[in-house]
Amino acid sequence: MLKILMNSGPWGPWGGAGNNQKPNDSKPNNSESPKSEKKSPPPKNPKNDFEDFFKKIFDRIKNFLDSAQSGKSPKSLVGIIILVISLLWLSLGFYQVDTDENAVLLYFGKFYKVTTPGLNYHIPYPFGQVIKKSVTAVNTEEFGFSSSKKKNEDRDFNAESLMLTGDENIVDIEFQVQWQISDIKDFTFSIADPNQTIRKSSESAMREIIARTPIVSALSDGKGKIENETKDLLQAILDSYGAGVRVVLVQLRRVDPPAQVIDAFRDVQTAKADKEKEINEGQAYANDIIPRARGEAAQKKEQAEAYAKEVVTNAQGEAGRFNSVYNQYSKAKKVTRKRLYLETMEKIYQDTDKVFIDKSVAKSGVTPYFPLNEIKQQPKKE
Incomplete structure (x- = not known):
């Protein structure tokens, strides 16, 4: 089809000899100096070439229509049909990239370039292909649960959620990972199945971090640390694959012992909490009673010492009085x-x-x- 269109005239596909020359101007002008012939042509403007392209196409259509009306060319109708079909095919090359998207342009299955939001053009199928992806959307992968009842019904949630802690206990974990496309080229070509790669990497990273963490920390105040360490490890894994993915968030929704032993585990935790409570209450009572007893002992000691001094002083006074009376008695x-x-x-x-x-x-x-x-x-x- 293109071959017929491009070879339809003796001077190239647009009915001229190139560089906007007419057929009669195909021969060089002898009046031009050799110096002018050696000058390099000015650089072409792609926009002008694009406009010239469509201008020549429409001129060609006009010529075909004129030929058909005059009856000079019996093949003009076939040429018009071929030209219209070619134009329709070429018009399929226009595509729109939305503001939240980037697109990968392929020619003959090979990467050509990344196109940004706006109206773009490529050679249509089967020569060119466009793959568009949202680069601002936040995608979510869920583990141990599903917020949608319709999808992933065949998943084994227990296999995803049961993990071994650093002190050889088992915990039942529900978590989610949020991610975005950071490089559409790497995301499209570096990994065959991006979603499965992200899921497997996320589960592997979480298991590795949980394997370093004691169960008490995982169940209580260690959740924030687990989330941050898992996010960093997952990002490192995906970067090593060249996945073109940025990890936005890792969030733990629930961390519990397995359902089969959760009651016994809670009893143990309750007993530990009661033990700590009694220890704290005993310590508080000791902190209150010991200083008070020491204060009372010191007070009684001081009272005893004062009483002893009083008794001694009174005894000494009585003895002195008795001695004075005795002296007087001795005289009379x-x-x-x-x-x-x-x-x-x-x-x-x-x-x-x-x-x-x-x-x-x-x-x-x-x-x-x-x-x-x-x-x-x-x-x-x-």
């Missing part, structure tokens, strides 16, 4: 005895209402007068 024993007797009797009977009269007063026949009512009303000595 009779008077001192009487005074001590009277003072002692006064202390003994100071709180009584009775009145004692000496026998000598009763024998003398004198009747004593005592204001008994007033004596009874006197306040008692303390």
Whole structure:
């Protein structure tokens, strides 16, 4: 078809000798100097060539139509049909790349270039082929679960989710990996099945990180560390394949012991938590009672020392008083005895209402007068 179109005239496919020359101008002009013949032609503008291409095609169509109307060429109708078919075929080469896409252009199955968003053109099938991929979309791979009930129904979730920890325990893990295309050329040609490669690499990276992690850390505060280490390891694996993929996120959705032993495991964890609670409560009680006991002991010790000093001081005072009384007693024993007797009797009977009269007063026949009512009303000595 193209061969007929390109050979339809004696001066090339566009009815001229090239460089916009007419048939009558195919011979060189003898008036031109040799110097001008040696000059290199100016560089061609691809845009002008493209415009000239379609201009010559339409001129060719016009010539065919004129020939058909004049009846000069019996083959003009066939040529027009061939030309129209060729134009329709060439028009199939236009393609649109969306703003979120890049495209890979192939000629004869071989990579030619990467095209960016916008209107582009290539030689149509079977010579050229365009593969378009979204480079901004975030793709998600799920492991141990499926958010869609319709797809991946034949997957073995247990095989994906059961993993061995660093302390030889088994955990049941659900996680997801989000990724984007970073290089469409590598993504298209470096790996045969990108999705399966990403899935296998993700599962391998997660298993390797879990194999380094104790079960307690995986079940509690070690999840963030597991996610970051898995993301870095997965990115390194995909880069080694030249996959053209950027790992956006690795997220753990659930980390539990296997369903068969989860109740027993939770009982163990509850017992450990109760043990820690009792230890903490005992430690708190010890921290409270020991300083208090030490304070009370120090207080009692100080009180005992003060009491001892008081008793010693009182004893010393009593001893000094006794010595002074004894010294006075030694000087006048009779008077001192009487005074001590009277003072002692006064202390003994100071709180009584009775009145004692000496026998000598009763024998003398004198009747004593005592204001008994007033004596009874006197306040008692303390």
